[in-house]
Amino acid sequence: xxxxxxxxxxxxLESSADPIVMARGVRKxxxxxxxxxxxxxxxxxxEVSCIIGASGSGKSTFLRCINGLERIDGGELVVAGSHxxxxxxEGRLHEWNPREMARFRQRIGMVFQQxxxxxxxxxxxxxxxxxxxxxxxxxxxxxxxxxxxxxxVGLSSHAGKYPHQLSGGQQQRVAIARALAMDPELLLFxxxxxxxxxxxxxxxxSVMKSLAATGMTMVVVTHEIGFAREVADTVVYLDDGxxxxxxxxxQLITNPTHARTQAFLSKVL
Amino acid sequence: MIxxxxxxxxxxxxxxxxxxxxxxxxxxxxxWFVAALFLAIFCWLAYVYATSPNISWGQVxxxxxxxxxxxxxxxxxxxxxxxxxxxxxxxVVLAVMRISRNPVTAGLAALYIWFFRGTPVLxxxxxxxxxxLVFPTLSLGIPGTSAGLSWQTNSVMTGFNAxxxxxxxxxxxxxxxxxxAGIQAxxxxxxxxxxxxxxxxxxxxxxxxxxxxxxxxxxPIGNEFISMLKTTSLVYVVAxxxxxxxxxxxxxxxxxVIELLIVASLWYLAMTAVATVLQTILERRFGxxxxxxxxxxxxxxxxxxxxxxxxx
Ligand SMILES: Nc1ncnc2c1ncn2[C@@H]1O[C@H](COP(=O)(O)OP(=O)(O)OP(=O)(O)O)[C@@H](O)[C@H]1O
Ligand SMILES: [Mg+2]
Numbered sequence: 001x002x003x004x005x006x007x008x009x010x011x012x013l014e015s016s017a018d019p020i021v022m023a024r025g026v027r028k029x030x031x032x033x034x035x036x037x038x039x040x041x042x043x044x045x046x047e048v049s050c051i052i053g054a055s056g057s058g059k060s061t062f063l064r065c066i067n068g069l070e071r072i073d074g075g076e077l078v079v080a081g082s083h084x085x086x087x088x089x090e091g092r093l094h095e096w097n098p099r100e101m102a103r104f105r106q107r108i109g110m111v112f113q114q115x116x117x118x119x120x121x122x123x124x125x126x127x128x129x130x131x132x133x134x135x136x137x138x139x140x141x142x143x144x145x146x147x148x149x150x151x152x153v154g155l156s157s158h159a160g161k162y163p164h165q166l167s168g169g170q171q172q173r174v175a176i177a178r179a180l181a182m183d184p185e186l187l188l189f190x191x192x193x194x195x196x197x198x199x200x201x202x203x204x205x206s207v208m209k210s211l212a213a214t215g216m217t218m219v220v221v222t223h224e225i226g227f228a229r230e231v232a233d234t235v236v237y238l239d240d241g242x243x244x245x246x247x248x249x250x251q252l253i254t255n256p257t258h259a260r261t262q263a264f265l266s267k268v269l
Numbered sequence: 270m271i272x273x274x275x276x277x278x279x280x281x282x283x284x285x286x287x288x289x290x291x292x293x294x295x296x297x298x299x300x301w302f303v304a305a306l307f308l309a310i311f312c313w314l315a316y317v318y319a320t321s322p323n324i325s326w327g328q329v330x331x332x333x334x335x336x337x338x339x340x341x342x343x344x345x346x347x348x349x350x351x352x353x354x355x356x357x358x359x360x361v362v363l364a365v366m367r368i369s370r371n372p373v374t375a376g377l378a379a380l381y382i383w384f385f386r387g388t389p390v391l392x393x394x395x396x397x398x399x400x401x402l403v404f405p406t407l408s409l410g411i412p413g414t415s416a417g418l419s420w421q422t423n424s425v426m427t428g429f430n431a432x433x434x435x436x437x438x439x440x441x442x443x444x445x446x447x448x449x450a451g452i453q454a455x456x457x458x459x460x461x462x463x464x465x466x467x468x469x470x471x472x473x474x475x476x477x478x479x480x481x482x483x484x485x486x487x488x489p490i491g492n493e494f495i496s497m498l499k500t501t502s503l504v505y506v507v508a509x510x511x512x513x514x515x516x517x518x519x520x521x522x523x524x525x526v527i528e529l530l531i532v533a534s535l536w537y538l539a540m541t542a543v544a545t546v547l548q549t550i551l552e553r554r555f556g557x558x559x560x561x562x563x564x565x566x567x568x569x570x571x572x573x574x575x576x577x578x579x580x581x
Contacts (some may be wrong), residue, residue, distance in 0.1 A: 067465060098470050106467030116462035120480050120555075130466040133476055175462075182466060 020045050020080055020186050020217055021066055027074035028061055035061055037241040038075060043186075043234070048218045050228035050249075053238035054264060059221040062238070063188050066219065067108045068101055080107050080185055106134060109179030113191040115171040117163040123174045124150065124159040131181045142181075149177040153207050169200030173207055180211075187211070189220040225268055229253050237261045328528040332519065333535065341515035342536050348432055348504065348511060349497045355437025356497075357490065360444025365474065367449055378445065385442035391503055393439055398431035398507040432504035432511075440493060447489045451482030484555045491548030498540050512536055 021043040028036040035058045043049045051059050064070040065077060068084050077084045082104060086093035096104070117126050127149055128142040137145070150156050153173040163171055172192055179187060192208070193201040205227050212218060212231045222228060228235050229249045236246040237258070245252055245261045256262045318324060332338055366378035385393070401422035410417015455478050463473035502513030512533055520529040 069461060069464065102464075102467045102469045102472075104467075105465055108465075110462075110465040112458060112462065112465075114458050116456075116458035118459060118462065118477055118481075120484075129476065130468065133472055134467045178466070 018045060019043065019078075021219065022078045023062075023075065024077075025075035026062070026065060026072050026077050028058075028065060028070060029073050034073075035241050036065075036072075039238075039241070039243055041236060041243060041246075043217060043219055045185075045217055046215045047233040048212045048216075048220065048231050049234045049236060050232040051219065051221045051236045051238055052223070052225065052228060052264070052268075057238045058241040059238055060190050063110075063190050063219065063221055066186075066188060067105050067110055069110075080104070102134075106182055107185045109182055109184035109187040111172070111175050111179055111187070111189045111192050113194050115163070115168070115175045115195070117171050117174055117178070119163055122160050122162055123155060123166065123170075126163070126174055127177045127181050130178070135182065145181060146177075149180055150174075152180075152210075153177045154203070167200060168196045169203045172196065172204045176204075176207055176211070185217065187216055187218045189218065189222070191221050191223065193222070193224060223268060225253060225265070237264065239264070324527055324531070325525065328525050329531050329535075332516075332525075332529060332532045335519070335532075337515045337519060338512065338532060338536070341510060341512035342540070344429070344510050345498060345501045345512040345536075346540065348429070348436065348501045348509070349494065351433050352436035352440055352501075353490075353494050353497055355433065356440025356444045356493070357448075359438070359441035360448050361479070363441060363445035364448035364452060367445060368452065382442045382445055385439050390435065390439050390500060391506060394432060394435040394503060394507050397435045397438075398426060398428065400426050400431075428504065428508040428510070431507045432501070432509045435507075436497065436500060436504075440497060443493060444490065447486055447493070448482065451484075451486040452478055454485050455481045480555075484552075487548065487551050487555060491544065491551070494548075495541050495544050498544065499537060 019042045021041065023039050023041040026036055026039040026041075027034060039058075039062055041049075041062070051062070053059050061070060065072050065084065066079055071085055083093060084104070085096055085101065087096065087100070088094075117123075118129065121129060124143075124146050128139075128146040131137040131142040131145060132139060147156070147159070150159050153176055155170060155173055155177070158166060158170060158174075163174070166174065176192075189208070193204050196204065201224070205224060208218070208220070208227070209231055220228075220232070232249050234246060235249045235252045237244050237252060237256070237260075239260050245256060245258045252261065253265065256265055319326070363378045363381060366374040367382070369375055404422050406419050407422050407425055408417055408419035410419070452474075459477055459481065460473055463477040464470075468476065501509070501511045504511055505514040505517065516529045516533040520526045
């Protein structure tokens with residue numbers, strides 16, 4: 001069943017930049033059922049990595065492991081210089097307390113499929129809230145930053161609206177601005193356009209493209225193969241909790257070598 | 270098939286001819302009939318009570334603003350407010366304990382809720398009032414040293430304080446379950462987004478979850494408060510001086526039971542009316558942000574629609 005050979009191909013882009021995410025043999029189980037069977041994965045600073053794969057293959061689970069929303073059960077996961085969830089001291093991994101975990105997550109932004117904007121806050125409050133409450137930024141500084149971010153995602157005129165007054169595409173752009181407000185070193189996207197009506201997908205993708213162009217490091221779980229082809233430095237195909245194939249988009253998407261990758265791509269393309 | 274049926278049923282064939290026709294509204298005869306019926310019953314009841322030789326309305330008027338009644342109203346309001354504040358604060362703490370992953374705190378909260386919901390308030394009030402039987406003095410200090418403060422229990426546990434504590438601790442058990450339901454009704458996505466932004470679990474609770482839970486919590490807590498206004502009448506057992514106790518003291522001496530019960534009821538109704546208005550205002554205030562627009566309009570128009578409900 002799981003005879004897929006794990007290819008140890010380093011990403012084609014052999015940059016000298018340090019890896020910001022490095023996963024080696026990451027395993028994760030839910031109630032004894034293992035869903036990640038040993039994931040190998042690397043992202044370097046400034047890279048965009050897209051994760052594709054069928055529903056239930058473990059894409060979201062792996063993404064959530066990266067910022068510690070899920071705890072791994074085996075293997076090694078080093079993100080932004082830390083073993084996620086632990087401090088290595090005297091040859092032992094000491095578990096983080098909630099405060100240390102929070103400090104780690106401040107450096108990693110996440111954008112969810114269902115947007116998850118805070119329902120009791122306006123768009124502007126959604127963006128500024130973490131800057132004020134978590135980074136202890138002054139209200140004035142946070143307001144200026146919020147105005148700038150909302151402008152970047154094209155929503156200046158909607159700053160005072162509550163989430164339920166915004167379209168899905170607008171909500172997702174606010175969510176991106178909210179994540180950016182923390183000045184993250186790494187931005188995670190979990191199918192950011194899957195909950196959107198087709199005509200709203202492009203406005204979110206174009207914001208993500210311009211983010212990528214600024215050199216933001218991004219890990220994007222997506223079904224938008226066109227986006228992956230255009231923006232990604234590396235594409236990873238995940239199947240049943242294993243990385244089956246990875247490489248630059250022109251190789252993986254245009255000339256997949258694995259039968260499973262070919263089968264998956266023929267379905268979604 | 271369907272088209273044929275429609276043509277069969279239609280009595281006339283309408284055509285858009287661009288003209289404005291006057292509209293004849295449907296007459297709601299049933300509504301008129303029911304309204305008239307209830308109005309008649311109400312008028313009859315009012316007439317019977319107003320003319321009854323056994324009710325002295327002059328005395329009702331006389332006692333309505335009697336000093337003992339007014340001071341009773343004041344005590345009832347104070348007691349209800351303070352007990353509700355105690356109940357709410359403790360209720361939030363208990364709710365958070367109850368859903369915590371620590372089995373000891375969760376178990377303690379469950380035990381508290383079981384105990385205080387499971388015993389009569391009356392018994393709890395008497396227990397607090399008689400705390401001196403078990404703890405003759407209350408002291409606050411550092412164990413093993415003589416430093417600290419100490420009070421006679423009986424001087425602290427006045428009727429009012431025992432009542433406030435008893436009612437507050439009792440309400441906390443009920444409020445805890447309400448708050449817990451409110452917290453759990455806030456989607457998991459909100460919590461995850463808060464954590465992903467780098468909030469600590471306590472920031473997530475205070476900044477994101479509780480404010481959104483309020484919308485769900487306010488109506489039942491309003492209920493509890495209105496119920497509390499009347500539960501305060503139980504404090505007669507601890508020598509309270511609330512509205513009901515004071516009213517009963519008066520009728521026990523002058524025998525005008527019905528008149529004083531009417532006086533008390535009028536005051537309870539007035540307090541409940543004020544509380545209801547406050548609840549509506551709070552609901553609007555906290556519902557605004559999170560309510561979908563359609564139901565928000567419904568809330569606003571529900572008042573005006575009540576007047577137009579009768580149809581034309
Ligand atoms: N909290 C959980 N408890 C138990 N099982 C879970 C949990 N989360 C995910 N799973 C299981 O883990 C597997 C991988 O789920 P995951 O959500 O990571 O898939 P996915 O690749 O993101 O799929 P999709 O494209 O549908 O989002 C699935 O079989 C799912 O049922
Ligand atoms: Mg998923």
